[in-house]
Amino acid sequence: MKSQPLNSAPNKGEDYFHNEIMQHGRVQVEATDADQHAHNLTNWQQQYDQVSAGSFYGQVVEIQFEGLQLFQEHTSQALRQTCNTWDQSLWLGIPVNQHQSSKINGLSIDNNNIMCRPGNCEFELVTPHDFDIYGLVVEQKKIQSMAESQNISINWNHLYQQGRLTLPEKTITALRFVLNNLLSVSDSHQRPAKLQHDVIMMALLESLENSQPVKNEPLSFFRRQQIVEHVKDYLRLHQDSAVTINDLCALSHVSRRTLQYSFETILGISPLRYLRLSRLNGVRRELLANHTESIADIAAKWGFWHLSQFTQDYKQLFNELPSVTLGNRANRQKAALLVGA
Structure with missing residues (x-):
């Protein structure tokens, strides 16, 4: 078909x-x-x-x-x-x-x-x-x-x-x-x-x-699922914090290997990659939202303190600079004002 x-x-x-x-x-x-x-x-x-x-x-x-x-x-x-x-x-x-x-x-x-x-x-x-x-x-x-x-x-x-x-x-x-x-x-x-x-x-x-x-997964799967959800909840509440793998292991009371395997099983990516991707996407959502904060301020809110490295990572993921995203938001706002005039 x-x-x-x-x-x-x-x-x-x-x-x-x-x-x-x-x-x-x-x-x-x-x-x-x-x-x-x-x-x-x-x-x-x-x-x-x-x-x-x-x-x-x-x-x-x-x-x-x-x-x-x-x-x-x-x-x-x-x-x-x-x-x-x-x-x-x-x-x-x-x-x-x-x-x-x-x-x-x-x-x-x-x-x-x-x-x-x-x-x-x-x-x-x-x-x-x-x-x-x-x-x-x-x-x-x-x-x-x-x-x-x-x-x-x-x-x-x-x-x-x-x-x-x-x-x-x-x-x-x-x-x-x-x-x-x-x-x-x-x-x-x-x-x-x-x-x-x-x-x-x-x-x-x-x-x-x-x-x-479908046949039920083994209990170990649900344990890995709990570890990932616990880490995700923590990161959601601490979006601007500098976080290391050791921090996440201590938080979850598991080894680095268990943490890594849990994320790869449930999400298909490593915990550090999950952290970087979720924060980059968070920045993008804020850049596209209706407010007046600068790129540097928004990046800092999501834990990106080195602006040049952040800009490089952002462009690599979304194929455009943060300034382009911000500019496109401004273009849409201007167009909306013209339509409403």
């Missing part, structure tokens, strides 16, 4: 590219900043940290029905994503390509796995370069009602407790085919909305009926 190709990335101009196209009930939104892209998905609360180096391009193609959301998301750079969708819903995440590695809450996604989380329940994704994913968000009462009408039993405990479900290869291939077909532009205007809605719901129910929970 070959997915519908997404548009190629535009060239970055003076401002961060943002485009929204509506066609036959489909909404397509593009962005060239990871965290701005995170806010382009309707009714989600998200924050994206860019992990790999280079310019970012993201695209969301979305279709909305009452109590039902279908989308395909493309991201060009590796990311760490904090996600949360609307209350009383169920989210299924289906990687478009079988062999793209990703993680949900530190759990690796294999070829026939899909991701699953209830609404109003924050979760974390780690995704690679050039990642594409289908997403389905459905009101739980809508799933239950349609399941009962089809005499299908839904195991809600599995759906609440598992970050991953396994589908038979035939089922997940059929699901990808249906979702790709519904999101394609070519003949979407020829399908009545109710037909699209019912096709999605039937594909969803068939997938849930045939799904199995």
